[in-house]
Amino acid sequence: xxxxxxxxxxxxxxxxxxxxxxxxxxxxxxxxxxxxxxxxxxxxxxxxxxxxxxxxxxxxxxxxxxxxxxxxxxxxxxxxxxxxxxxxxxxxxxxxxxxxxxxxxxxxxxxxxx
Amino acid sequence: xxxxxxxxxxxxxxxxxxxxxxxxxxxxxxxxxxxxxxxxxxxxxxxxxxxxxxxxxxxxxxxxxxxxxxxxxxxxxxxxxxxxxxxxxxxxxxxxxxxxxxxxxxxxxxxxx
Numbered sequence: 023x024x025x026x027x028x029x030x031x032x033x034x035x036x037x038x039x040x041x042x043x044x045x046x047x048x049x050x051x052x053x054x055x056x057x058x059x060x061x062x063x064x065x066x067x068x069x070x071x072x073x074x075x076x077x078x079x080x081x082x083x084x085x086x087x088x089x090x091x092x093x094x095x096x097x098x099x100x101x102x103x104x105x106x107x108x109x110x111x112x113x114x115x116x117x118x119x120x121x122x123x124x125x126x127x128x129x130x131x132x133x134x135x136x
Numbered sequence: 137x138x139x140x141x142x143x144x145x146x147x148x149x150x151x152x153x154x155x156x157x158x159x160x161x162x163x164x165x166x167x168x169x170x171x172x173x174x175x176x177x178x179x180x181x182x183x184x185x186x187x188x189x190x191x192x193x194x195x196x197x198x199x200x201x202x203x204x205x206x207x208x209x210x211x212x213x214x215x216x217x218x219x220x221x222x223x224x225x226x227x228x229x230x231x232x233x234x235x236x237x238x239x240x241x242x243x244x245x246x247x248x249x
Contacts, residue, residue: 056237065140065227065240066179112179123192124169124238128178 024049024115028127036135041100043130045087045113048094055096056114056124057087066112072096083107108134138162140241142228148247149218157213157244161230168211169231169238170203174224182226185211218248 029044047053054073058066070081077089083106087098096113113127141160149155161168170182181195185205196202200218205211215222225245229238 058238058240063242065142065242066229066238067240068237071237123181123184125181126171126179 024053024117024125026113026115026125026127028111028113028130030130031128032131032133034133034135035103037105038102041085041098041103041107041132043098043111043113043132045096045098045127046094047096047113047115049115049117051117054116055087055089056116057081057085057096057098058112058114058126059083060110060112060129062109069098069111103132103134105134105136108132140228140230140239142226142241142244144244145242146245146247148249151220151248152217154214154216155218155246157215157226157228157246159211159213159228159230159241161209161211161228162232162239163209165230165232165239166208167231167233168205169229170211170213171227171229172224173227173243179227182213215246218246220248222246223248 025048027046056071057069059069060066069085070079072079072089080086085100087096110129110131112129114124116124143158166187168185171179173179183203184192200216203213225243227243229240231238
């Protein structure tokens, strides 16, 4: 079975501060892991994905995430928050052997304080 | 097309009416997914189409929900006898191959009054 847990439904950071959004997964098979961002009134946009290559994955808009198998984590980080980063972020897991379905976390709403 | 297109973008319907939501995936994408996003909640998987295979309907919440994909391209999600709890944003996504990462449409916001 696959599932995703996102710790913290709401995260607030100051502009210029480090962004850290947490994601832990459980998967009975090697997973593919994804982060998606949803801006207000828009669909989801892929930020980055891990598909068993390099464990440190770089995505768009300066975001990156590190796959840590020992911790079953795939936390999303950005060194310096920008006002435009305010959005809803979703972590997702998909079993690598089928990829039929993504299991999404409940999302983390990021607020950036000027 | 360049992206996943969903229509209508907003739909207000009376309780008990039927609604049809349309998704036009990216050309050539063989995998198509429907998700539902309710207020304050995550994404709920509804149904998955892959090529000519039988769809995975395991996420459909009741028999009032159905979906079809004609010609391996456009998909229609139908909700019969809508209820207020059906109010949500319905998101469609497509993928070139399963597991490659989805491209999402902007969604249809359904409001049942």
